[in-house]
Amino acid sequence: MMFPELFSLESNKRCVVADRIINHGSGNILCWNWRSPSSDPGFVSSLQQLSSLVAEVQVSDAEDRWIWSPDPAGSFSVKSVKWCLFADVAPENRFIMEWCKWVPAKVNIHSWRMEMGKIATGVALKNWNVQLGEPLCPLCGSDDESVDHLFIACQVASVIWNSISSWCKIPNIFAFSIKDLLGIYKEIRASESKKEAVQGIILIACWSLWRARNNLVFSNIEIRIDRILSKVKALGFLSFSSRSRHKGIDWAAWSSFVNM
Ligand SMILES: [Zn+2]
Incomplete structure (x- = not known):
């Protein structure tokens, strides 16, 4: 493979390195067997390179492995x-997605798969060669349904993020990519417990939005943003108050998001 021009002149194409090296105790003697020796400068230069490569080769009688x-x-x-x-x-x-410690595993796994583009959006199905017509967003119909569209750019998603921002009393959630969205909690100026809460709320919102989208696509259940938001609040409260480090938070504090 390294010297095809030499190989083309080799008389025995099945020879091995040991056939061309005779060890004389003091060193190797190379014994070539060319079909027709050539004085072509290219041949001579390749031969010199090959000779210097095999000059130090030690061939033993051991079995090859x-x-x-x-x-x-x-x-x-x-x-x-x-x-x-x-x-x-x-x-x-x-x-590397930061796992949220207090949300259910299914919610973490959904976000992890969403970030990798491994959930069955219209665009993903098209890329996987599953033909289901146009991959339009079933929520707004105004663009192709990619993860970035569905969870960030879609009108439904932006209303959800606006409402969550004002509920959590944080600046408007604004992301360019799913990575941004999943990492936004780190950027907000707030206590560690509030950051922890916002991290999980965003994951739960993505999961709830995906569930609502599936209910629309597969069961023709109309999208109701207020219903999605109440689900995020309720599931968030249930998990945060029982699984986070801040157990015992009451519903009033959770709903108003003060003293977090
Ligand atoms: Zn949309």
Whole structure:
């Protein structure tokens, strides 16, 4: 593979390196077997390179064996495969979703899959070659249904984010991407407990919006933003008051979002 022009002149195409090296104790003697030796400068230069590569090769009588080169010990392991797969991926470019400790696992998993574009939106289905007509947003019909559209740009989503911002008494939730949306809680100026609450509320809102969207698509149940918001408040309260570090918060404090 390295010297195709030499290989084309080799008389025995099945020869191995050991056939071309005779070890004389003091060093290797190279014994070539060309079909027709050439004085072409390209041939001579390739031959010099090849000779210097094999000059130091030690050929033993041992049986040949496979060696897994990424591992220094030469043995194959899943760990080294993983290392090879991630070696080219710069860690700073990888988005790692912060798991919210107090929301149900299904809500975390939904956001994680949403960020990776692994939920079955119209655009995703089209990309997966599932043909269901135009991939339009079933909520507004004004654009293709991608995760960015459905959870950020869609009119329904913006009303939800506006309402949640004013309920939580934080600046308007405004994101360019799902990564932004999932990380917004870190940017707000608030106590740690409030940040923790906002993180989970955003995840629950995405999950509730997706449920409402599915109810519309599969059961023809009309989208009602007020219903989505009450669900976010109720599920949020249930989880936050029982699973977070701030157990015991009452409904009044949760609904008004003061003293958080
Ligand atoms: Zn829409």
